[in-house]
Amino acid sequence: MAVRLKGQLVNLALVVLALGLVVAVVVTRGRVTTSEKDARATSLLGAYREDDITRVTVEKAGQRLVLARVPSGDAGDTTFDIVEPLREEADAYAVDKFLGSLEFARYVRKIRSDEVDRAAFGLDAATLRLALEMGKVQYELRFGKEAATPPGARYLELVARGGPDSGVFIVSKELVTELDVDAGTLRGRQMLPYTSNELERVLITGTDGVVRKLKSAGHGRWRFEGMEHDARVDREAFDQVLTQFARTKAEHFLDVEEAGRALGDKFVRLELEPKQAGRARARIEVGGRCPKSENDVVAIRRAPDPAAACVPSSVVPGLDTPVTALVDTGLFSLRKDEVESLRIVRGGKKLDLERKESGFVLRAPVSGDVELEIGNRRVEAVVRARGELAPEANAKELGLEPPTGTVSVRSSGESDEKVVEEVLEIGKPSQGGKLPVRRKSDGLVLWVDADGARNLEADSTLVRSLRIFEFTPADLRSLEVQGQDLHEKVRREAAGQLLFDLPKGHELDAALVANAVDELAGLKADRWVSESDDGSFGLSKPALSVKLAFSAGDAGTRERTLLLGAATTGGAYGKLDGEDGVFVVSRRVVDAVSTWFVDRSVFALTPDVADRVELERGGKKLVLEKRGERFVRSSGVALSDTRIAEISDTLVALRAEAAIDLGGAKPNQGFAKPELIVRAASGDAAEKSFRVGAGDAWRGESVHYARADGVDATYVIAKSKVRVLLDAF
Numbered sequence: 001m002a003v004r005l006k007g008q009l010v011n012l013a014l015v016v017l018a019l020g021l022v023v024a025v026v027v028t029r030g031r032v033t034t035s036e037k038d039a040r041a042t043s044l045l046g047a048y049r050e051d052d053i054t055r056v057t058v059e060k061a062g063q064r065l066v067l068a069r070v071p072s073g074d075a076g077d078t079t080f081d082i083v084e085p086l087r088e089e090a091d092a093y094a095v096d097k098f099l100g101s102l103e104f105a106r107y108v109r110k111i112r113s114d115e116v117d118r119a120a121f122g123l124d125a126a127t128l129r130l131a132l133e134m135g136k137v138q139y140e141l142r143f144g145k146e147a148a149t150p151p152g153a154r155y156l157e158l159v160a161r162g163g164p165d166s167g168v169f170i171v172s173k174e175l176v177t178e179l180d181v182d183a184g185t186l187r188g189r190q191m192l193p194y195t196s197n198e199l200e201r202v203l204i205t206g207t208d209g210v211v212r213k214l215k216s217a218g219h220g221r222w223r224f225e226g227m228e229h230d231a232r233v234d235r236e237a238f239d240q241v242l243t244q245f246a247r248t249k250a251e252h253f254l255d256v257e258e259a260g261r262a263l264g265d266k267f268v269r270l271e272l273e274p275k276q277a278g279r280a281r282a283r284i285e286v287g288g289r290c291p292k293s294e295n296d297v298v299a300i301r302r303a304p305d306p307a308a309a310c311v312p313s314s315v316v317p318g319l320d321t322p323v324t325a326l327v328d329t330g331l332f333s334l335r336k337d338e339v340e341s342l343r344i345v346r347g348g349k350k351l352d353l354e355r356k357e358s359g360f361v362l363r364a365p366v367s368g369d370v371e372l373e374i375g376n377r378r379v380e381a382v383v384r385a386r387g388e389l390a391p392e393a394n395a396k397e398l399g400l401e402p403p404t405g406t407v408s409v410r411s412s413g414e415s416d417e418k419v420v421e422e423v424l425e426i427g428k429p430s431q432g433g434k435l436p437v438r439r440k441s442d443g444l445v446l447w448v449d450a451d452g453a454r455n456l457e458a459d460s461t462l463v464r465s466l467r468i469f470e471f472t473p474a475d476l477r478s479l480e481v482q483g484q485d486l487h488e489k490v491r492r493e494a495a496g497q498l499l500f501d502l503p504k505g506h507e508l509d510a511a512l513v514a515n516a517v518d519e520l521a522g523l524k525a526d527r528w529v530s531e532s533d534d535g536s537f538g539l540s541k542p543a544l545s546v547k548l549a550f551s552a553g554d555a556g557t558r559e560r561t562l563l564l565g566a567a568t569t570g571g572a573y574g575k576l577d578g579e580d581g582v583f584v585v586s587r588r589v590v591d592a593v594s595t596w597f598v599d600r601s602v603f604a605l606t607p608d609v610a611d612r613v614e615l616e617r618g619g620k621k622l623v624l625e626k627r628g629e630r631f632v633r634s635s636g637v638a639l640s641d642t643r644i645a646e647i648s649d650t651l652v653a654l655r656a657e658a659a660i661d662l663g664g665a666k667p668n669q670g671f672a673k674p675e676l677i678v679r680a681a682s683g684d685a686a687e688k689s690f691r692v693g694a695g696d697a698w699r700g701e702s703v704h705y706a707r708a709d710g711v712d713a714t715y716v717i718a719k720s721k722v723r724v725l726l727d728a729f
Contacts, residue, residue, distance in 0.1 A: 110168070612681045
C-alpha cells in the first residue's frame with residue numbers, strides 16, 4: 001500500500017511540474033530571453049523575430065508608410081502589404097532587404113544617459129521615425145541630427161517597449177540610408193496584379209486596334225473566344241506574351257496623370273479577368289514614352305489600385321503580337337518532353353508507344369524496347385507537325401465524319417484531372433498527298449502536307465534504330481557508286497592498298513575515299529519516314545546506288561546496297577536494296593558519296609616540279625622564277641614582295657574542291673575565254689599548265705571551273721583561292 005501511494009505521489013509531482021512548464025512558456029512567450037539578449041549584444045535591436053513582426057510604420061516629412069503582414073494562400077503563408085498611403089502588395093525582395101537592415105543593424109556608439117542633449121541631438125523633432133510591432137515587443141526608432149563623427153552619422157533614440165536596450169545611439173550613414181524608405185522603395189514593381197494561372201480571360205487590344213479575346217482552356221492552354229472560330233491559341237506564341245506580363249515591372253513610378261499625358265494615343269490595352277469570384281478585373285495600358293527615360297514606355301494600371309510607372313520598352317512588341325501569330329496551326333499543344341504516350345490507330349494498324357524509365361516501350365504492333373533518342377524523335381515528329389487551317393471545310397466530305405483513324409498523345413499527372421490528353425482525328429488523303437485532320441480540342445480542321453502526314457502513320461518502322469551500317473573503315477573491301485553521270489569503283493587489295501578500278505585513267509584521291517568510307521561505316525539515318533516505298537521517294541529510279549562490300553568477321557564478306565532517291569529537307573530519301581523502310585540520309589553523306597574520287601592535286605605547282613611560272617589574264621602577264629627556296633618576280637605586272645609570296649604560296653598549295661565532270665569541257669564553263677591561264681616549267685621537262693574558267697556556285701560555295709592540261713576532267717576551285725591569283729592583275 002505504501003509503495004502504491006509513493007508512486008502516485010511521484011506521478012502527481014510530474015504532472016504539476018509539466019503544468020508549471022506550460023504556464024511558464026505561455027507567460028514568457030514573446031518576452032526577450034537572457035540568451036537571446038546575449039546573442040544580440042552588439043546589435044541595435046536587442047531582440048529580433050521576423051516571424052512575429054506584424055506591422056512597420058515609417059514617418060518622415062509629413063508622410064506615413066505602413067507595412068502590414070497579411071495571409072497569403074491556403075498554406076498559412078503570409079506576405080507584407082502596403083496599407084498606407086496606398087493599398088497594394090509590397091515587393092518581397094525590397095521588404096526582405098529592409099527587414100534585413102533592421103535585423104543586422106549595428107550602432108557606432110551608445111551615448112551615456114547623462115550625456116544626452118535632446119535638443120542638440122534633434123531628438124524632439126525627429127526627421128525620420130520607424131515603429132516596429134513584434135509580438136509583445138515594440139520598437140520605436142527616432143532619427144535626429146547629424147553627429148560630429150563619423151561623417152554622415154546620425155543620432156538615434158531607441159524606445160523599446162517589452163524589449164531591452166532603450167537609449168540614445170550614434171548610427172552610421174549607411175544604416176540611415178538603408179532604413180530611409182518610402183512607398184516607392186517598397187511597393188511591388190509588378191504592374192500586372194495577376195499571374196497567368198489566376199486568369200480566366202484576357203483581352204488584349206493591340207496598337208492595330210484589334211482586340212484579342214482569349215479564354216483559359218485549363219492546363220495552361222488558351223482559346224480564342226468569339227473570334228477566329230474559337231481556335232486554340234498557339235502555346236509557344238502566347239508564352240511569349242505571358243513572359244511580357246512578368247517583365248512589365250516598374251523602373252520608375254509616375255503620377256497617374258503625368259503618365260496619362262505621356263501615354264499618347266498608340267498603346268496596348270490589357271484587360272485581365274481573374275478566375276476567383278469577387279476579385280477585380282484589371283485594366284492596364286502600355287505605350288508612349290517614359291518622361292524619365294527614353295528607353296522605357298509608360299504603363300498605367302487603371303484598376304485595381306491605380307498606379308503608373310515606366311517599364312522596359314521591349315515588352316510592347318510581345319504584348320502587341322498579331323492575331324495571326326496567336327492562332328495555333330499545330331496538331332498538338334503538348335511538347336515532346338511532356339508526352340508520356342503516343343497512340344496511332346489508322347488503316348487497321350495500331351502504334352502504341354509509351355515512355356518508360358530511360359527509354360520507351362513499344363506496346364503495339366509488337367512489344368519491345370525503344371531507345372530514348374528514337375522514341376523522342378518519333379514523338380517530336382508528331383507533336384511538332386503543323387498544318388494549314390481550313391475552318392470552313394466540310395468534315396464529312398473529307399472523311400472526318402466518321403474519321404478514318406486517330407492520333408492521341410497523353411501527358412503524365414498525379415491524378416486523372418492533371419493528365420492532358422489530346423486527340424487528332426484523321427480524314428482521307430487528297431490526290432496531292434495532303435491529309436485533312438481535325439483537333440478534338442477545338443474542332444478545327446487542318447490540312448497537313450505529305451511529309452507531315454507520314455508522321456501520322458501507324459508505322460513501327462519509324463521507331464526502329466537509326467543505325468544503318470556498322471563496320472570499321474578498315475573492314476571495307478570495295479565501294480562502287482553509280483548514278484546518271486557518275487560511276488566509280490574503289491577496291492582494297494589484301495595488302496591494304498586502295499585501287500581505282502573505275503574510272504580508268506585517273507588517279508585516286510585517298511582523302512575523298514576516306515571521307516566517304518567514314519560516313520558510310522557508321523551510317524545513321526537522320527530519321528525514318530515510312531515502312532515502305534510508296535513511289536513518292538524517287539527510289540524506283542534512284543539518283544545514286546552505293547554498293548558496299550565489307551568484312552563481317554566469321555560471317556565472311558557482306559554486301560549491302562544503299563539507294564538514294566529524291567532530295568528532301570536535310571538530305572535525300574534512302575533505303576537498303578531488298579529491305580523495307582525508307583529513311584533520310586543527311587546532306588553530308590550524300591555529298592561524300594556523290595563526289596568523284598579523282599585526284600584534286602593536279603593544280604598544285606610545288607617548287608620541285610616548277611622553277612618558272614607564268615600567269616596570264618586579259619593579255620597581261622606575270623612571270624615568277626624560283627630563287628633559292630622561293631619564287632620572285634621576273635617580269636610583268638609590278639607587285640610587292642608580300643603579294644608575290646601570297647601568290648606563290650597559293651600556287652604551291654592549290655587544291656580543287658572536287659572533279660565535277662569527266663571528259664571535255666562544257667560551253668557554259670568559260671574555257672573558250674578563260675579568266676586565267678597558268679603555265680609552269682622546270683628544266684627540260686614538258687610545260688605544265690591549267691586554265692581557270694567562269695565562276696559559279698557548287699554545293700553552296702562560290703567556285704571557279706578549272707581544267708589542267710593532260711587531265712580529262714573539269715574541277716571546281718574555291719573562289720577565295722582563285723581570287724588571290726586574279727587580283728594580281
